[in-house]
Amino acid sequence: MITLPPLNLTQKELEALHIGLAAIGVSESEDLAGAARALSDKIDAVLPEDVGTPVGKFGFATYPFAEAAQGFRHMPAFRKAIRARQKLRLRLEGDAQSHTVRPLHLDYWGRIWTCVVWDETDEAFATFRMDRVTDLTPLPGLFVDEVGKTLKDFHALQS
Incomplete structure (x- = not known):
């Protein structure tokens, strides 16, 4: 359990939080969607009534987040693989x-999640949209940093 000190949010910050929870709340990853719903309920319980929010619960916005929600399908496996430095086998739509x-x-780009990878098949860096991943399999074994294949190397190429 994590306890946070009181926070003061601007209306724009509250809106950003609301949009982020809305995107996660419609994801196919039930653990993240459930966490977003629980967080939304906690915010609703402490939100003052005079902040200009619509009557009713803080709840979820109805924005067109289909792409973001689709991208959440494989998010737990990607997050785990990044932390563990585990290779993945994947196929992209098309x-x-x-x-x-x-x-x-x-990275999150306002409705679209992307992933930066070192693609061993093509021997190059690649960035792709998470909502375009159709199949994903974690592979056994871990990878170690190699010169020319790290995130730092990717950023150096982008400069």
């Missing part, structure tokens, strides 16, 4: 070939 990758980093 690509007949599967790829063995080293997942390096996840």
